Amino acid sequence: MRTLRGIAASPGFAVAPLHVVRREELRVEGRALAPEDVVAEIGRFRAAVAAARDEISALVERLDRDLANGDAAILESQLLMLEDELLVGRAEALIEERRISADGALHEAATEILTRFDDLADDYLRERILDLRDVEARLLRTLQDCEDGDLTPPLEPCVIAADDLTPSDTAALAGGQVRGFLLGGGSRTSHVAILARSLGIPAVVGLGAALAKLQDGDLVALDGGLGEVTLDPEDEVLERYRALARESQDSGAKHAHLRDLPAVTPDDVRVSLLANIELPPELDLALAAGAEGVGLLRTEYLVFQHGTIPSEAEQYDVYAGVLNRLGGRPAVFRTLDVGGDKVVRYLGGRKESNPFLGWRGIRFLLANRALFKSQLRAIYRAAARGPLQLMFPMITGVDELRAARAVCRECCEELAAAGLEHDPDIPVGIMIETPSAAVAADLLARECDFFSVGTNDLIQYTLAMDRLNAQVAYLYQPLHPAVLRLLGQVADAAHAAGIPVGMCGEMASETRYAEVLLGLGFDSLSLHAAQIPKVKQVVRWTPRPEAEALVAELRRCGTAAEAEARLNAYLTEKKRRRGDG
Amino acid sequence: MEKATATIADPVGFHLRAAGRIVKLAKTFQAEVTIRFNGRVANAKSIMGLASLAADHGSAVEIEVEGPDEQAATVALVRLISVDLASPEEQGT
Numbered sequence: 001m002r003t004l005r006g007i008a009a010s011p012g013f014a015v016a017p018l019h020v021v022r023r024e025e026l027r028v029e030g031r032a033l034a035p036e037d038v039v040a041e042i043g044r045f046r047a048a049v050a051a052a053r054d055e056i057s058a059l060v061e062r063l064d065r066d067l068a069n070g071d072a073a074i075l076e077s078q079l080l081m082l083e084d085e086l087l088v089g090r091a092e093a094l095i096e097e098r099r100i101s102a103d104g105a106l107h108e109a110a111t112e113i114l115t116r117f118d119d120l121a122d123d124y125l126r127e128r129i130l131d132l133r134d135v136e137a138r139l140l141r142t143l144q145d146c147e148d149g150d151l152t153p154p155l156e157p158c159v160i161a162a163d164d165l166t167p168s169d170t171a172a173l174a175g176g177q178v179r180g181f182l183l184g185g186g187s188r189t190s191h192v193a194i195l196a197r198s199l200g201i202p203a204v205v206g207l208g209a210a211l212a213k214l215q216d217g218d219l220v221a222l223d224g225g226l227g228e229v230t231l232d233p234e235d236e237v238l239e240r241y242r243a244l245a246r247e248s249q250d251s252g253a254k255h256a257h258l259r260d261l262p263a264v265t266p267d268d269v270r271v272s273l274l275a276n277i278e279l280p281p282e283l284d285l286a287l288a289a290g291a292e293g294v295g296l297l298r299t300e301y302l303v304f305q306h307g308t309i310p311s312e313a314e315q316y317d318v319y320a321g322v323l324n325r326l327g328g329r330p331a332v333f334r335t336l337d338v339g340g341d342k343v344v345r346y347l348g349g350r351k352e353s354n355p356f357l358g359w360r361g362i363r364f365l366l367a368n369r370a371l372f373k374s375q376l377r378a379i380y381r382a383a384a385r386g387p388l389q390l391m392f393p394m395i396t397g398v399d400e401l402r403a404a405r406a407v408c409r410e411c412c413e414e415l416a417a418a419g420l421e422h423d424p425d426i427p428v429g430i431m432i433e434t435p436s437a438a439v440a441a442d443l444l445a446r447e448c449d450f451f452s453v454g455t456n457d458l459i460q461y462t463l464a465m466d467r468l469n470a471q472v473a474y475l476y477q478p479l480h481p482a483v484l485r486l487l488g489q490v491a492d493a494a495h496a497a498g499i500p501v502g503m504c505g506e507m508a509s510e511t512r513y514a515e516v517l518l519g520l521g522f523d524s525l526s527l528h529a530a531q532i533p534k535v536k537q538v539v540r541w542t543p544r545p546e547a548e549a550l551v552a553e554l555r556r557c558g559t560a561a562e563a564e565a566r567l568n569a570y571l572t573e574k575k576r577r578r579g580d581g
Numbered sequence: 582m583e584k585a586t587a588t589i590a591d592p593v594g595f596h597l598r599a600a601g602r603i604v605k606l607a608k609t610f611q612a613e614v615t616i617r618f619n620g621r622v623a624n625a626k627s628i629m630g631l632a633s634l635a636a637d638h639g640s641a642v643e644i645e646v647e648g649p650d651e652q653a654a655t656v657a658l659v660r661l662i663s664v665d666l667a668s669p670e671e672q673g674t
Contacts, residue, residue: 077597080628116633313668374592
């Protein structure tokens with residue numbers, strides 16, 4: 001038994017044999033052609049282009065039906081590449097002039113195109129390389145007469161392992177019995193990760209070279225929430241994971257009766273349980289899980305899924321579509337949170353030595369006014385279509401909040417002057433994710449309508465631990481005394497000012513902390529849809545005074561470990577009391 | 582030959598999506614359409630060519646159109662680049 005650690009990209013458990021996807025290295029031969037073969041070679045090349053076009057069109061159709069319109073858009077631009085003279089015309093010219101075989105000509109034409117992007121060294125470029133190479137590989141496969149141009153969706157339950165997957169590979173696989181994804185490369189924001197989250201399939205990415213040693217058929221147990229993969233698991237581990245996987249599958253059924261019940265404690269304290277959403281297809285999962293609305297709508301993926309920023313009108317369509325789908329339930333729209341691990345260099349971001357302390361969140365938005373305003377205008381206009389709240393990321397103090405609200409006012413004045421329907425009175429709140437915002441929460445509370453605590457960043461900044469650095473990962477301690485104090489302080493400041501306080505960070509998705517958050521006084525929790533039923537069950541079982549007493553005890557603990565041990569004791573005792581096994 | 586200058590209305594400039602719309606429009610005309618920006622040249626019927634211009638929002642690109650329908654093509658392209666790119670593509674186009 002061996003355990004690999006990667007980046008937790010999509011939560012959930014899976015036990016299944018591996019299905020290793022290794023794209024054969026496509027060889028480019030570039031054979032010399034006899035003069036009389038040139039015409040036939042061009043014909044062969046054109047046939048490959050036509051076949052590729054059919055394959056991509058079929059994938060686009062499949063995706064349109066399933067989900068993720070963003071993927072369809074990526075593939076549609078690949079279709080235009082197949083008509084591009086720089087690629088296709090140039091390759092044909094090379095076959096003719098140089099008398100080299102189609103594969104060599106194609107590779108050269110693609111390489112020439114990529115050199116045009118050389119001075120645009122950024123993420124945007126890398127994405128385009130992947131798109132263009134995806135098209136090239138597809139053509140090469142057809143030319144070399146490889147079988148299965150597209151990966152076949154697996155028919156048996158399996159965990160897919162691959163170094164990386166192109167958009168079209170992911171699309172092709174997603175239809176089958178995929179129980180999990182393991183990737184050598186990638187990040188939380190890579191394509192597969194996003195797709196996996198939207199499908200509710202666990203995924204661990206960034207596993208590096210360790211992945212190369214894995215064999216087809218190896219049994220693995222995977223915990224997408226922790227980013228852990230157990231190879232050749234012992235029976236005991238296997239059983240545990242199987243139970244967890246079953247539990248997460250069954251929890252829908254087990255908690256189905258809770259779906260339409262409110263999250264209310266026995267002493268009648270109501271806690272709103274909302275969902276964190278990144279892509280529109282997740283909305284349906286969230287509603288099915290009984291979410292009362294969306295507590296955190298991350299707009300980055302909605303906005304960037306096409307590799308560019310859409311116009312105000314396009315954003316409006318997407319946002320209004322989200323509200324439509326929610327049918328009157330509320331949604332908190334967080335304005336673009338780029339920077340940090342979400343660098344978008346084509347927007348002017350640079351490589352920073354300390355991206356988490358750099359140009360991100362509201363700092364970026366205030367500096368990119370046109371972009372900020374196009375998003376705000378779209379949000380204010382969409383607000384006329386349903387209950388929408390606006391939230392700013394990475395606020396460190398009152399000055400940023402005021403500056404952002406001034407931009408909001410400006411947008412509303414413009415919209416009013418242009419006679420465009422909008423709602424200027426939507427609640428405006430802020431993320432509390434910096435220690436400064438938490439410490440100065442009382443000042444911020446006077447100037448906004450709600451708080452939402454982002455625990456990932458708050459913990460990272462408070463404990464000075466880089467959450468992408470595995471060596472300090474142990475310091476991710478939600479019950480660290482400093483973190484607990486900050487959380488309590490934020491909740492108290494909000495209530496003193498009469499505004500609601502919610503949490504939308506990972507801590508809210510961890511069922512074991514539900515009582516703690518209840519005891520701290522959080523009014524709403526926004527979490528992964530799959531966890532909503534479990535947290536609702538906890539809320540319905542726990543009187544507020546009991547949770548408050550627990551928090552009081554935890555706050556007396558000197559270390560996170562002591563607090564966790566105390567919490568464990570409480571949870572075990574509670575389980576015994578409920579006879580819940 | 583028709584020449585014109587257009588200021589890019591798309592909030593991020595000529596990235597793939599905007600480039601795709603220009604390509605689709607340019608292909609409806611017979612005329613050859615060349616777009617120049619910052620010393621780079623691209624055929625407007627080539628998505629990778631347009632994307633590699635790296636022309637940002639608000640930058641002025643030069644359009645050169647040559648062919649039987651050059652006037653109509655120029656008017657349509659200037660309109661797309663300087664006005665319509667600010668708003669989404671309509672369904673089905």
